[in-house]
Amino acid sequence: MKLSCLPVSYFNEFRNGKKSIISWAEEASRLGLDGIDISKIMIKSMEHNSICNIKESINNIGIHVAMFATYTDFTNPEKKKRKKQLMDLERDFETAACLGADLIRLTAGQNYPGISRDEGIKWVLEGLNKAEIISKKYPMDVVFENHGKPGIWDYTDFAHDKDIFLAIVKKIECMSIGINFDTANPVINCYSPIDLLKKVIHKVVSVHAADNMVYGKIQPVIIGKGIVPFNDIFKYLVSAQFNGWICIEEASGCKEKGVKEAVTYIKKYI
Numbered sequence: 001m002k003l004s005c006l007p008v009s010y011f012n013e014f015r016n017g018k019k020s021i022i023s024w025a026e027e028a029s030r031l032g033l034d035g036i037d038i039s040k041i042m043i044k045s046m047e048h049n050s051i052c053n054i055k056e057s058i059n060n061i062g063i064h065v066a067m068f069a070t071y072t073d074f075t076n077p078e079k080k081k082r083k084k085q086l087m088d089l090e091r092d093f094e095t096a097a098c099l100g101a102d103l104i105r106l107t108a109g110q111n112y113p114g115i116s117r118d119e120g121i122k123w124v125l126e127g128l129n130k131a132e133i134i135s136k137k138y139p140m141d142v143v144f145e146n147h148g149k150p151g152i153w154d155y156t157d158f159a160h161d162k163d164i165f166l167a168i169v170k171k172i173e174c175m176s177i178g179i180n181f182d183t184a185n186p187v188i189n190c191y192s193p194i195d196l197l198k199k200v201i202h203k204v205v206s207v208h209a210a211d212n213m214v215y216g217k218i219q220p221v222i223i224g225k226g227i228v229p230f231n232d233i234f235k236y237l238v239s240a241q242f243n244g245w246i247c248i249e250e251a252s253g254c255k256e257k258g259v260k261e262a263v264t265y266i267k268k269y270i
Contacts, residue, residue: 001237001246001270004028004066006037006208008220008251009258011151014042021054025061027256031263035066037247038099041152046091051098058099066245067103067143067180067206068096071150074127075109075120075158082123085109086130093131097138103206103245104140105180106131107147108159108168117167120158125171132175143180143205144172146196148188149218162191169200178205182249183228184212184220194232201240207233209266210249220251223262234269246270 005028013019021042028036036058043051058065070092076082096104108124128144135142146165147157159165169179181204186193197204211226213219224230248266252258 001243002034002066003246003248003263003266003270004035004037005033005248005250005259005263006039006067006069007259008039008249009253009255011039011041013255017044022057022061025058025063027259029061029063031260032267033063033263035064035102035245037067037069038065038101039069040071040092043095046095048094048098051095055099065099065101067105067247068092068099068101069105070107071152072106072127072131073109073153074124075112075115077112077115082126086127089127089131089134093134093138093140096140101140103143103180104135106142106144106177108144108157110153110155111158111160112155115158117164121164121168121171124158124168128168128172128175128177132177135176141205142177144168144177145180145208146182146185148182148185160185160189162186162189162196165196166199169203173203179203180206180208180247182208182210183230183233184208184210184226184249187212187215187226187228188218190216193228194236197233197236201236201242204242204244206245206247207237207242208247208249209262210251220253222252222254222258223248223250224265230266230269
């Protein structure tokens with residue numbers, strides 16, 4: 001297993017210019033990470049030259065981009081906005097490829113009021129089918145996440161409910177799209193991460209190691225201090241011969257302290 005990190009704790013600093021992707025890459029290198037995750041939220045300009053400059057600087061630091069995290073919103077009830085999401089996919093793949101990312105993370109979209117289960121699943125599959133077609137042009141794996149709710153969304157993810165998530169996974173069984181398994185989102189939705197992991201392990205390409213303080217509510221905490229059963233999760237991953245990226249999702253709000261403690265905690269498992 002290789003270790004990376006998505007520094008959610010720093011997202012506000014990325015937005016207001018107090019932290020750069022380069023300074024994040026340098027911090028990750030000092031911590032001995034194998035790679036870094038980069039979110040669209042962290043990038044100020046999606047222009048090709050800007051992305052190439054980021055990639056060159058990361059290369060000079062000597063660290064790898066494990067995952068490029070998008071927030072695809074395939075379930076928007078407005079047809080024009082769904083169409084735009086599909087058009088934006090090409091740019092997302094281009095950006096991930098330019099960064100040299102191994103993985104590109106996709107999400108279902110928001111659980112907008114009034115969307116039926118069948119309608120939402122249909123729209124998600126349209127997006128994932130489009131992603132699979134685009135992915136044939138790029139040397140990276142596509143991963144679909146059992147997502148929760150990022151700060152930039154108004155609603156939780158449409159596939160946050162495990163039954164809907166599993167229904168979508170069943171539909172993509174034969175597609176070249178894997179799963180990025182988030183360890184905290186099942187807890188937030190009051191079900192067992194181990195039980196869900198066992199149902200989808202055959203499709204899991206990467207893992208978001210995230211923690212939460214309580215059941216039923218989004219309350220991120222420093223990795224290892226919450227209720228996510230990491231010991232059981234990693235025992236199962238080893239037994240299943242999983243050997244992909246473990247991408248820490250550090251969202252405790254503790255910034256450098258949170259990242260450092262999370263890396264130390266997860267390293268003991270890999």
